[in-house]
Amino acid sequence: MTLEDILYNDHIKFILSGGKGGVGKTSCAGAMAVLSANRGLRTLVLSTDPAHSLSDSFDQDLTGGEIIPIKGFDNLWGMEMDTEKGMKEFQDNLGASAAGPEVEMATQFMGGMEGMAPPGSDEAMAFGKILEFIGDTSFDRVIFDTAPTGHTLKLLELPEILDSWLGKILTLRQRLSSMMSGLRSMFGGGEEEDTSWEMLKQTKEKIRLARIELQDPEMTQFVVVMIPEAMAVFETQRLLASLHAWDIPADNIIVNQLIPPNPDCRFCSARREMQQENLKDIRDIYGDMDIAEVPLFPGEIRGIDGLRRLGKILVDESEE
């Protein structure tokens, strides 16, 4: 599937833009968001990178962890995730107290139990956000501007980790609840209102659905952004190997910041030659993927006009 196929396939709900720091993930996420909105899709572009640059890219304040309409559009929204706020929401939703009175009590009683605390990290919270969009129809498309590779790999590992954590909690609750009801009847306590059990089971079900949606090539595509330099080639290999191992569809690579030919500049020509060598390696290794080439622009890519210009190259280039 070319980038154009992905962007203009209205079933594709999740697009993740990822790669090494500084290669152009945010610019590409922004450009893809603008293209999606122009196509008429209700689009949200969401940054899960703690080092946000979405506001800079759109030249509009998107901080504060709220979904904010992007100026000039009626179907495009942006959001930079607020790490602290999101973490609190995430832990309130999945913390020991949410896990239910039995687990909370057992956790306190035993002075905290190995593996019983919910995974607490930027990634866990970003994943919590993804879960909010599973089965939700407020947006036709959600584009994730992800953090550099290591963080993003942790994020994508989470369904597995959360699922097994929830499994443990649910088993523990099952064991404890019979004991608790025995105790309650002994001390004459009534049945406590408890909705957390249901919530945990719902969360487990959502994680199961998230896995299915994230692995469905008709719903999700991870777009790898890179620059044609050796370090980025290695990182791309690592990223793609993990995506492959987790069955996350990734059919496209954007090779960004290619230096255009300039015979009058020896420095530029030398750099261009180095880049072209690496580009050739990338094409050799990933012959079965679609590779879009984006030139280095004379200036920064900022604001809707810049993102539009980049978007045009993304869909034209992938037509070759």
Ligand SMILES: Nc1ncnc2c1ncn2[C@@H]1O[C@H](COP(=O)(O)OP(=O)(O)O)[C@@H](O)[C@H]1O
């Ligand atoms: N093709 C390009 N030409 C010129 N500048 C670029 C290009 N791609 C990205 N940039 C600039 O490089 C910087 C980093 O890009 P960004 O998209 O924020 O990368 P990332 O999100 O991967 O850290 C930004 O200032 C952006 O405007």
Ligand SMILES: [Mg+2]
């Ligand atoms: Mg960025």
